[in-house]
Amino acid sequence: MSDQTAATPVVRRVDARHRYEILVDGEHAGLTAYRDREDQRVFFHTEIDDAHSGQGLAAILVAQALTDVRACGMRIVPVCPYVAKFLTRHQEFADITDPVTPEVLTWLDARLGR
Structure with missing residues (x-):
């Protein structure tokens, strides 16, 4: 008999890499990347690995982040x-969400070297 129970995804913040990662069975399944600007955490990219797509992991990752x-x-x-x-x-999350402005985008581009 096989175990059909899905593993509970684990989300962790990795400050050194400026991102939150989601793991399934200890395996990296995706990330959402950010940079901090004073009291703002600017999220600029989210991805889920193809092997884990369609499992709702992006929503879990972003909600926990x-x-x-x-x-x-x-x-x-x-x-x-x-x-x-x-x-x-x-x-x-509306009460803690700030708008994306041209100033934030310029700041982010400078931080990312683009």
Whole structure:
């Protein structure tokens, strides 16, 4: 008989790499990347590995990352299209979400060397 129980994904913040990672059975399954700008955490990229797509992992990852942002007393800036879309469906984070402005985009481009 095989074990059909799916592993519970684990989300961890990796400050040295400026990202949150999601692991399934200890294996890297995806990430959402950020840079901190004063009291704002600017999210600019989210991806889930192809081997783990279609499992709802991006939503789990972003929900836990944004919950962590709140716990840290910071604010969210959703440059990443996935994070922005997630926030339209999850108004519980509206009180800590700041708009994406040209100034934030210029700052982010300078931080990322683009």
